[in-house]
Amino acid sequence: MNEVVHTSPTIGSNVEEVVWRNIHFIMWDLGGQQSLRAAWSTYYTNTEFVIVVIDSTDRERLPLIREELYKMLAHEELSKAGVLVYANKQDVKGSMTASEISKELDLTSIKQQQWHIQSCCALTGEGLYQGLEWIVSHLKKK
Numbered sequence: 505m506n507e508v509v510h511t512s513p514t515i516g517s518n519v520e521e522v523v524w525r526n527i528h529f530i531m532w533d534l535g536g537q538q539s540l541r542a543a544w545s546t547y548y549t550n551t552e553f554v555i556v557v558i559d560s561t562d563r564e565r566l567p568l569i570r571e572e573l574y575k576m577l578a579h580e581e582l583s584k585a586g587v588l589v590y591a592n593k594q595d596v597k598g599s600m601t602a603s604e605i606s607k608e609l610d611l612t613s614i615k616q617q618q619w620h621i622q623s624c625c626a627l628t629g630e631g632l633y634q635g636l637e638w639i640v641s642h643l644k645k646k
Contacts (some may be wrong), residue, residue, distance in 0.1 A: 524636055527643065530599060531555070541572060548581035553639050557590045557626075559569040560599035566608045573609060584643050587635040589636050618642055 518533040531546050534540065556573060558566070576582060589611065591602040602623045605613070611619055620638045624631030 525640055529639060544576060545579060548579055551582060551585050553586045553588060555588045555590065556584060557592050558605055560591045560593045560605060561596050563600060566605070570609045578613065583616055585617060586639065587614065587617050588639060589619065589621040590624045590631070590635055591621060592624050592626050594631070595621045595627065
C-alpha cells in the first residue's frame, strides 16, 4: 500500500493479499460492469467486509450504486459483513464530500450491517489507512 498504482476499471476480478498491522486481508476487486454483477454473489461466502470504492466526481452513477449496494447487502451471506465506503478522488475539484455521498446512498438506512464512509484519494493514499483502521477496530470486536 506504499506505492502508486495506475489503474483502469476492473474487467472480471483481481485478488490481492494486503498485510497491514499484522493482519492479512484477502481482497477481491470485482468489476462493476453490468455483465459482471450477476457473478458477485459467488464471492460472498465468508466475506467479513465489503469495500465499495466510489468515484466522488461521478454524481450520475450514485443511484445505480445505491441500488446495487442494497441488492448486495440483502444477501444472507453478507448479513453480518461490515461495509466500508471509500469516497475516492477527494483531490478533484468539485468532487462530492463523504457526507453528500452518504446522503445520496442513504447509508443511514443500513441497520443490519455496521458501515463507515471514508474520504480518500487513491493516488496519494490519503484516507486509505483510516478506512482499514475502521475495519481492524471491528475485527477486534468479533
